[in-house]
Amino acid sequence: MSLELWDAVDRYTAGLLVGEDEVLEQALAASNEAGLPAIAVSPNQGKLLHLLARIHGASRILELGTLGGFSTIWMARALPPEGRLVTLELNPAYAAVAERSIELAGLSELVQIRIGPAGESLRALLQEGTERFDLVFIDADKQSTPEYFELVLELCRPGGLILVDNVVRDGAVVDPATADAGAQGMRRFLELAAAEPRVTATTIQTVGSKGYDGFVLALLEP
Numbered sequence: 001m002s003l004e005l006w007d008a009v010d011r012y013t014a015g016l017l018v019g020e021d022e023v024l025e026q027a028l029a030a031s032n033e034a035g036l037p038a039i040a041v042s043p044n045q046g047k048l049l050h051l052l053a054r055i056h057g058a059s060r061i062l063e064l065g066t067l068g069g070f071s072t073i074w075m076a077r078a079l080p081p082e083g084r085l086v087t088l089e090l091n092p093a094y095a096a097v098a099e100r101s102i103e104l105a106g107l108s109e110l111v112q113i114r115i116g117p118a119g120e121s122l123r124a125l126l127q128e129g130t131e132r133f134d135l136v137f138i139d140a141d142k143q144s145t146p147e148y149f150e151l152v153l154e155l156c157r158p159g160g161l162i163l164v165d166n167v168v169r170d171g172a173v174v175d176p177a178t179a180d181a182g183a184q185g186m187r188r189f190l191e192l193a194a195a196e197p198r199v200t201a202t203t204i205q206t207v208g209s210k211g212y213d214g215f216v217l218a219l220l221e222p
């Protein structure tokens with residue numbers, strides 16, 4: 001078993017079930033041309049986010065970590081016409097690339113990009129008394145995931161869904177002595193989620209074009 005095989009299977013299945021998409025390919029090309037790192041979710045994972053948002057009937061979505069807007073576009077496409085997606089990005093240059101791609105996708109009316117450290121943006125949303133979110137996708141700097149999770153618990157509606165990406169990190173998550181700050185962050189996040197009575201959650205390990213990783217799917221109890 002190898003990355004080469006996982007990648008081939010990812011391409012084969014995405015070719016059949018996800019298909020070609022000019023807008024999303026343009027978004028990836030724009031990110032690439034602007035020198036953004038190639039760390040967006042894969043097409044199969046983007047479609048999963050889209051499907052989960054639809055299954056959950058989400059009309060308010062919060063995303064931490066916009067990058068070039070690839071996952072943003074996937075999720076915003078699941079929104080009803082009166083829906084809203086707020087996405088948080090630290091890097092203004094990345095946000096500018098995302099903004100253009102979201103506009104080309106015809107989704108600007110539904111999407112708000114907030115620039116700055118996600119922790120600050122989350123606290124600002126809380127202070128503003130923003131309407132609670134139906135679905136939250138946490139995909140920013142991995143070491144801060146525990147802090148984000150605690151803030152997101154206050155921003156998500158009862159019965160809301162919280163998705164946390166890159167939890168497995170090539171298996172580093174099982175090593176208490178790991179030097180990977182992201183994996184340490186995920187260990188603390190998993191311990192918090194385990195101890196949180198308002199949440200019921202599971203972890204799914206994944207392989208594919210993005211290597212070996214996984215995500216947590218957590219439901220805030222109604």
Ligand SMILES: C[S@@+](CC[C@H](N)C(=O)[O-])C[C@H]1O[C@@H](n2cnc3c(N)ncnc32)[C@H](O)[C@@H]1O
Nearest residue numbers: 040041065067070071089090117118139140141
């Ligand atoms: C893995 S990428 C997001 C990928 C994107 N969700 C996708 O799949 O298309 C992580 C993003 O989080 C951003 N980021 C890093 N630290 C951050 C912080 N403290 N606050 C907000 N965003 C941050 C990075 O600039 C990067 O764009």
